[in-house]
Amino acid sequence: MAQTDVLLTKQPAPQTIEPCALPHKEHDMVCNTGAYTSSGLATAGFRTAKYLMDEWFQNSHGQYHQAIMDRTHSERQRQESQQLAAETEALAQRTQKDSTRKTGERLEVTHCWKAELRREVNELVAETDLLLAQKQRLERALDATSLPFSIATDNLQCRERRQHPDLVRDYVEMELLKEAELIRNIQELLKRTILQAVNQIRLNREHKETCEMDWSDKVEAYNIDEMCTHYHNQSTEVQVHPHSIRMEESASTPETWAKFTKGNLIRAERERLASDNLRTFIDCILRDTAEDLRLQCDAVNLAFARRCEELEDARHKLQYHLQKGHAHSTLQEITDQEHQVALLKRAIKDKEAPLRVAQTRLYQRSHRPNVELCRDAAQFRLMSEVEELNMSLTALRDKLQDAEQALHNLEDTRMTLEKDIAVKANSLFIDRQKCMTHRNHYPTVLQLAGYQ
Missing domain, CATH: 1.10.287 (Helix Hairpins)
Known part of the structure; x- marks a missing residue:
């Protein structure tokens, strides 16, 4: 120059x-x-x-x-x-050649940044699609938890209809309460994670749009510079532009230009990595929650099976003590005791006639005249006979009272056993037919993990 x-x-x-x-x-x-x-x-x-x-x-x-x-x-x-x-x-010629070379170098730099922006946009689009799929899994998993929660609450409500003395806070109820609480906590966690995924998807799309705008500007600038490199002294479309040498006040420098695009790429990559980490976190959440729910479901089912075995065993024992035909059963004992009461009543009735005979004999012998009214051996024997009969009647009446009380107790025991058997049958019906049958519809691990 x-x-x-x-x-x-x-x-x-x-x-x-x-x-x-x-x-x-x-x-x-x-x-x-x-x-x-x-x-x-x-x-x-x-x-x-x-x-x-x-x-x-x-x-x-x-x-x-x-x-x-x-x-x-x-x-x-x-x-x-x-x-x-x-x-x-x-x-x-040298200046034009140098300008063409500089413009070509600028084209290469612009092409590199354009390619980086295009790559980042494609990766953001792919990452956003993957995150959308994870969000759908979260939503399906959240919907899948409604059925276990309804099963747990229905089981608790059904078991409220148990009768005393089976209306107890047993380990089945504790496991059901734990399951309901676990499902509520998982639902809250899934809702928070869905909101986090929605926010991350919004950030991904915002940075994708920013990179696309930058990429679009670079495509336009690349086309302009490429067209400029094709101009030569014999080009027919070149014109005189005397004021084109003026530099715009808003024009950027190569440093600020590169810094702007680099900043867009860094922010987009940061959000993409955050999205990737969120996807991994979501996958862990869905896997852990599905496993926790299935483990708790198995624990509840095991508690139900154990409780049903206890109820069945108790009912069998009650029926064992109550059933007919057994030598030591309650019903057999009631029958034997009824027979014994009848025998005692018959024995008492049988003693009344001899007592009347002995008392009549004593009464008649008391009318013997004068010296004939003698306390002879017959008189003493009749007197002892009456005393013996009275003592026998007293003993029989006492025994009859004891037998009747024993029979009354056996009847109460029978009623208690029958009622307890009915309570156990009701409890078994609730636990087996209502609760455990309903729990057969519990979602699978794939459904709880959001895959179905």
Whole structure:
């Protein structure tokens, strides 16, 4: 550029040589004035404004000299112009070639950033799609938890209809309460995670749009620069734009330009990594929650099975004590006791006749006259007979009272056993037919994990 400035600097103008001036004396003579003027009539018409020979030669010599100098200056100017034209042509070609090379380098840089932005946009789109799939899994898993929660609450409500003494807070109820609480906690966790996924999807799309806008600007700039690289001196679409050299105030620098795109890529990559981590976190949550629910379901089912076995065993024992035909059963004992009561009543009734006979004999013998009223052996035997019969009747009546009380107790025991058997049957019906049958519809691990 310095060389160009030197070449383009205006050369100093050559000194012009004035035409040869006449001396004042000859000038005065020519003009017919001054001390040497001849005003004679003889020279009238001949001494007009004419030059002297010396003046003519001097004037010719001056013209020759001026022509030589003008020609020399013209040749020098022509050589300098040719040299300047050649130099400016070479400079223009070098400058144009350098500008084309710089524009090509700019194209390469723009293409690299454009490719990076396109890659990041594609990765963000793919990551957002994967996160959307995880969000759908979360929603399906959340919907799948409604059935286990309804099963657990229905089991608790059904077991409230148990009768005393089976209406107890057993380990089945504790496991059901634990299951209901676990499902509520999992539902809250899934809802929070869904909100987190929705927010992350919004951030992914915002940064994707930012990168797409940057990519679109770079595509347009790339097309413009590519079109500029195709321009040459013979292009027909080039025009004069005198004001195009002005730099826009809002124009960026290469540093700020690269920093802007790099910042967009860094932020997009950061959100993409956050989305990837969130997907991994969601996968862990769904896997752990599904396993926890199935483990708790198995624990509840095991508790139900254990409780049903206990109820069945208790019912069998009650039926064992109550069933007919067994030598030591309650019903058999009630039957035997009823027979015993009947025997005692018959024995008491059988003792009444001998007592009446003995008392009648004593009464009749008390009417014997005078000395015949003797306390003989027969009298003593009748008296002892009456006492023995009274003692036997008293003992029989006491035994009858004990037997009737025992029979009453057996009847109460039978009623208690039958009621307890009915309670156990009701409890078994609730646990087996209502609860455990309903629990057969519990979702699978794949459904709880959101895959179905």
